[in-house]
Amino acid sequence: MSYQLPDASEKxxxxxxxxxxxAPKYDLxxxxxxxxxxxxxxxxxxxxxxxxxxxxCLDLCCGTGDIVYRLGETAPxxxxxxxxxxxxxxxxxxxxxxSGSNRLLLLRSDxxxxxxxxxxxxxxxxxYGLRNVxxxxxxxxxxxxxxxxxxxLVSLDVGKVRIPWLFEISQFYFFHIVPRLGKxxxxxxxxxxxxxxxxxDYPDQERLKRMMLSVGFKQVDIFDFFLGASTVxxxxxx
Ligand SMILES: C[S@@+](CC[C@H](N)C(=O)[O-])C[C@H]1O[C@@H](n2cnc3c(N)ncnc32)[C@H](O)[C@@H]1O
Numbered sequence: 001m002s003y004q005l006p007d008a009s010e011k012x013x014x015x016x017x018x019x020x021x022x023a024p025k026y027d028l029x030x031x032x033x034x035x036x037x038x039x040x041x042x043x044x045x046x047x048x049x050x051x052x053x054x055x056x057c058l059d060l061c062c063g064t065g066d067i068v069y070r071l072g073e074t075a076p077x078x079x080x081x082x083x084x085x086x087x088x089x090x091x092x093x094x095x096x097x098x099s100g101s102n103r104l105l106l107l108r109s110d111x112x113x114x115x116x117x118x119x120x121x122x123x124x125x126x127x128y129g130l131r132n133v134x135x136x137x138x139x140x141x142x143x144x145x146x147x148x149x150x151x152x153l154v155s156l157d158v159g160k161v162r163i164p165w166l167f168e169i170s171q172f173y174f175f176h177i178v179p180r181l182g183k184x185x186x187x188x189x190x191x192x193x194x195x196x197x198x199x200x201d202y203p204d205q206e207r208l209k210r211m212m213l214s215v216g217f218k219q220v221d222i223f224d225f226f227l228g229a230s231t232v233x234x235x236x237x238x
Pocket of ligand 1: 020064
């Protein structure tokens with residue numbers, strides 16, 4: 001385990017560059033390491049937004065657009081913004097926009113400073129994104145700011161398995177198997193070591209809930225999958 005995480009000052013540039021490098025095979029990687037389950041979790045998180053057909057939604061750290069397309073299906077008369085700072089990821093979303101939908105705006109920007117007015121989105125989704133932002137609390141504050149009153153933030157990310165011996169097994173999988181699977185797709189790519197290491201300082205389910213409450217969300221519900229290895233937080237704005 002000789003991998004070293006980038007310094008906080010270099011994190012954003014590192015993460016942006018590395019996600020651009022793996023963008024073409026990112027979905028395949030996700031399918032492999034979750035045995036396709038990420039698709040189910042993403043459908044689940046979109047259901048949790050509770051959005052109406054004409055909702056206005058923001059998908060942060062959108063990657064290849066998996067979540068924003070599901071939002072678009074759920075809100076067929078709605079408007080969506082897909083935001084990511086990786087040009088490579090946004091290019092894939094653009095290519096997937098086969099219908100040329102003008103309901104979808106692609107935006108290259110940083111999730112820590114959202115270029116939107118206060119109280120404009122009915123829902124904000126973020127899949128495997130909070131773990132990657134440089135300033136987690138600032139990002140949560142920004143999300144809370146751009147939501148309409150009563151709007152929902154839904155975050156999907158890795159969680160901490162709550163049963164000790166199963167936690168050890170999940171850590172072995174995440175730290176030893178996942179990087180090897182990733183390097184079958186991109187030999188020598190250290191992004192696949194970054195992914196497990198980025199979870200070390202990431203808060204567990206309860207701590208993340210407390211952080212969400214501390215920035216002003218009024219209620220936070222947690223849904224665990226695989227005993228907490230994967231987790232969804234649903235946070236409602238006052
Ligand atoms: C693990 S991928 C998740 C992609 C997608 N949401 C999914 O669930 O499959 C994380 C994405 O977040 C983006 N990202 C990380 N930090 C970011 C930030 N501070 N601002 C904008 N995008 C960021 C990366 O470029 C990458 O596309």
